[in-house]
Amino acid sequence: MPERPVVIGVDSSTQSTKAAVVDAETGALLAVGRAPHTVTGTGGARESDPEAWWAALGQAVAAALKEAAVPPAAVTAIAVAGQQHGLVTLDAAGRPLRPALLWNDTRSAPQATALTTALGGPRAWLARTGSVPVAAVTAAKWRWLRDHEPATAARTAAVRLPHDFLTERLCGEAVTDPGDASGTGWYATGANTAEPRQPATPEPARPAPHTENPAPGPAAPPTAYDRGILDLLGLDPAQLPAVAPTGGTRVGTLTRAAAEALGLPPGVAVAAGTGDNMAAAVGLGLGAGGLLDHPVVSLGTSGTVFAATRTRPASPGISGFAATDGTYLPLGCTLNCTLAIDRIAGLLDLDRESAVPGEGLVLLPYLDGERTPDLPHATGLLTGLTHATTAPALLGAAYEGAVFTVLRALDELLATCGLDPAEPAVRDRPLRLIGGGARGRAWTETVRRLSGRPLVVPAATELVALGAAALAAAAATGTDPVALAGRWGTGEGVTLDPVERDEETWTRIEKVLSQAAPTLLA
Ligand SMILES: Nc1ncnc2c1ncn2[C@@H]1O[C@H](COP(=O)(O)OP(=O)(O)O)[C@@H](O)[C@H]1O
Numbered sequence: 001m002p003e004r005p006v007v008i009g010v011d012s013s014t015q016s017t018k019a020a021v022v023d024a025e026t027g028a029l030l031a032v033g034r035a036p037h038t039v040t041g042t043g044g045a046r047e048s049d050p051e052a053w054w055a056a057l058g059q060a061v062a063a064a065l066k067e068a069a070v071p072p073a074a075v076t077a078i079a080v081a082g083q084q085h086g087l088v089t090l091d092a093a094g095r096p097l098r099p100a101l102l103w104n105d106t107r108s109a110p111q112a113t114a115l116t117t118a119l120g121g122p123r124a125w126l127a128r129t130g131s132v133p134v135a136a137v138t139a140a141k142w143r144w145l146r147d148h149e150p151a152t153a154a155r156t157a158a159v160r161l162p163h164d165f166l167t168e169r170l171c172g173e174a175v176t177d178p179g180d181a182s183g184t185g186w187y188a189t190g191a192n193t194a195e196p197r198q199p200a201t202p203e204p205a206r207p208a209p210h211t212e213n214p215a216p217g218p219a220a221p222p223t224a225y226d227r228g229i230l231d232l233l234g235l236d237p238a239q240l241p242a243v244a245p246t247g248g249t250r251v252g253t254l255t256r257a258a259a260e261a262l263g264l265p266p267g268v269a270v271a272a273g274t275g276d277n278m279a280a281a282v283g284l285g286l287g288a289g290g291l292l293d294h295p296v297v298s299l300g301t302s303g304t305v306f307a308a309t310r311t312r313p314a315s316p317g318i319s320g321f322a323a324t325d326g327t328y329l330p331l332g333c334t335l336n337c338t339l340a341i342d343r344i345a346g347l348l349d350l351d352r353e354s355a356v357p358g359e360g361l362v363l364l365p366y367l368d369g370e371r372t373p374d375l376p377h378a379t380g381l382l383t384g385l386t387h388a389t390t391a392p393a394l395l396g397a398a399y400e401g402a403v404f405t406v407l408r409a410l411d412e413l414l415a416t417c418g419l420d421p422a423e424p425a426v427r428d429r430p431l432r433l434i435g436g437g438a439r440g441r442a443w444t445e446t447v448r449r450l451s452g453r454p455l456v457v458p459a460a461t462e463l464v465a466l467g468a469a470a471l472a473a474a475a476a477t478g479t480d481p482v483a484l485a486g487r488w489g490t491g492e493g494v495t496l497d498p499v500e501r502d503e504e505t506w507t508r509i510e511k512v513l514s515q516a517a518p519t520l521l522a
């Protein structure tokens with residue numbers, strides 16, 4: 001009897017790689033393999049070796065296949081979702097020239113400011129790309145490299161995002177997708193005017209050529225690198241990957257070398273893949289237009305809020321990203337979420353679940369600077385200490401500071417989309433809570449208390465890897481990945497009832513942040 005087909009979805013995030021082996025028909029998660037990453041750097045620097053991501057992918061896939069006990073011949077497709085924005089620079093042989101500059105590396109903040117000015121200010125960037133550059137975007141990192149390491153920039157034959165780098169290692173094709181491309185700063189999501197989702201291409205498709213105005217016709221996906229911005233950056237489009245129509249597009253099969261490295265047959269289909277937040281949206285079954293019903297809060301190394309929309313909102317504080325199919329995924333991202341809390345719990349020598357409400361304290365845990373609000377040079381701030389302060393309350397105040405920052409970004413996201421966050425019809429809709437932090441009681445309770453909203457916590461722990469698995473299945477069969485994830489039911493979970501919103505704590509933190517922001521800017 002033939003084996004049931006399985007697909008592999010890979011989540012290559014900041015702290016680790018996770019590979020999910022998934023039954024392609026039912027979406028059942030058969031096993032997850034994990035391998036850690038190393039992030040180096042002090043001050044604002046955050047770097048990782050792309051070769052180590054490739055090695056981690058191999059380890060995670062091997063571990064998952066072993067645990068799932070499925071034969072390699074049952075695997076039909078693989079897709080990678082990766083941490084967004086990272087700058088990977090390659091030589092002509094595809095070897096990294098230096099460690100990747102990660103999304104949370106804030107050294108590129110001055111370059112982001114300079115780029116904003118060079119194009120005519122925030123409004124010009126919003127109109128052309130949907131986002132105003134911050135230190136996170138790849139364009140600012142490339143400019144930083146040219147300013148600080150011109151010899152490396154000059155030797156760069158190819159520029160990739162983390163997921164593009166890994167996809168190319170899998171199938172030998174230089175290709176990205178609209179979602180991850182929209183975080184580069186040189187991709188014009190505006191050119192994709194909320195078209196209906198294109199179904200994944202069932203047949204092997206060559207990646208699209210680099211062109212601003214693709215020829216009409218079904219074989220010509222809407223790519224939209226902004227040539228003017230590339231000129232401003234001194235980047236040649238030939239250094240960049242082609243943009244596939246969606247992350248679920250089949251872009252090739254495993255190369256012989258990749259098949260050997262992963263212990264898989266060479267015929268395994270490779271999907272274009274996407275950024276990790278875009279893949280989480282797929283895993284949740286979120287298609288365009290789900291904004292009011294389905295705002296998402298993700299608690300990982302970054303705290304993110306996003307929603308799938310039909311039109312691209314324009315606000316300097318919110319990134320007007322694309323979903324992997326070229327519709328919109330406006331997103332707010334904070335730099336200090338689970339890792340900051342883990343660090344503070346470690347400093348206090350406390351278990352992370354031993355937090356109690358902050359009671360008069362305010363702790364802004366901006367250990368890495370901050371992105372939303374845009375305070376790249378900020379450090380952490382504590383106010384309200386008294387003789388009565390306890391360590392669990394200090395930890396609780398850190399949770400409150402991190403959650404306040406994420407939820408404030410959510411309010412901004414909703415307002416940017418024309419919704420009033422205080423309207424009962426908006427406020428009473430459940431938040432979908434995902435990411436590693438959604439597993440923790442202290443996180444979920446703090447989000448409930450500061451939002452006053454019901455929460456839906458999906459039962460599936462690895463939404464990014466599951467979203468990538470849906471992209472892989474789409475590449476193998478030509479189905480729509482969002483509809484498929486909906487059928488798989490990967491976004492389903494428990495609903496936690498709302499509790500009364502803690503207005504007092506919210507107002508206290510808001511006041512301290514607004515008073516301290518001018519100092520934190522320095
Ligand atoms: N049971 C748990 N309770 C609270 N936090 C958790 C739990 N499990 C994992 N985490 C947090 O999740 C984080 C990793 O989340 P994840 O979404 O995998 O991050 P990333 O995708 O950025 O690598 C860790 O920093 C850890 O603090």
Ligand SMILES: O=C(CO)[C@@H](O)[C@H](O)COP(=O)(O)O
Pocket residue numbers: 013014015082083084085103136183275276277300301302303304331333
């Ligand atoms: O920069 C962003 C979003 O714009 C981050 O969300 C990165 O994509 C990193 O994700 P995690 O490692 O925290 O999942």
